Amino acid sequence: MSDIMQRRPIADTGITVSPLGLGTVKLGRDQGVKYPHGFKIPNDREALSLINLAHDLGINLIDTAPAYGNSEQRLGTLLKGQRQDWVICSKVGENFIDGESSFHFDRASVIDSIDRSLQRLNTDYIDMVLVHSDGNDVDIINRYGILDVLNEIKKSGKIRATGMSTKTVEGGILAAQLSDCVMATYNLAYTDEKPVLDYCASHNKAVLIKKALASGHLCLNKNEDPVQKSFEFIFQNKGVCSAIVGTINEKHLRSNMEALNQYLQRSV
DSSP, X not given: OOGGGOOEEOTTSSOEEOSEEEEOHHHHOOSSOOOSSOOOOOOHHHHHHHHHXXXXXXXXXXXXXXXXXTHHHHHHHHTTTOGGGOEEEEEESEEEETXXXXXXXXXXXXXXXXXXXXXXXXXXXXEEEEEEOOSOHHHHXXXXXXXXXXXHHHHHTSEEEEEEEOSSHHHHHHHHHHSSEEEEEOBTTBOTTHHHHHHHHHTTOEXXXXXXXXXXXXXXXXXXXXXXXHHHHHXXXXXXXXXXXXXXXXXXXXXXXXXXXXXXXXXX
């Protein structure tokens, strides 16, 4: 791996991740997703080819969730024999069954969710587990003590890092205070959560960026490459460890990595 693609630490957990992560919602779910164009869920051969390409490009972070349809189950098969090559990030809190999402943040549901994810992923540990928020970040944290529950499970060795995929500034900062990592939305079209990035940078907490390319909706003027511009904008923030980009198109994955490499080379 080149110096510019050097992996970045997740707080003080000992986990390091590539600046680009592979999101896998499109491996398991095509209903109720907010992409500008429809897509066909790839078959196993196509999915494995994508995963192998990601690995060859230097990506080691793969993002999944129970809310991503059967993404976890598929990864449990697709990653067989290469588990040690990947940092797996999954979630608790949201399930997606029969086309509908439901949220459960109580202690018993969290414990059960992690055990089911371990089974589906065919592994005895998950590197990172985040709370999948329904938007009421602070209430979820305070009412259920959910990050305390995750931190307890972390001590058992079933998970290595804890955090929350948040939707508010207040929730993001509170989650950072109580865990290792925050997954926040930040892109050229949406900067409201910048204070979360700043807090994490100054307190040695990790940030993963979701919707880095605005779920494919991002458009700029004809003289700008939206992907390069997006990565430049995101990675100027010191707290950012990785941008999660969900794609099932190998050409797009290659071009995303090329754009990121070009920015990292310029910033060295």
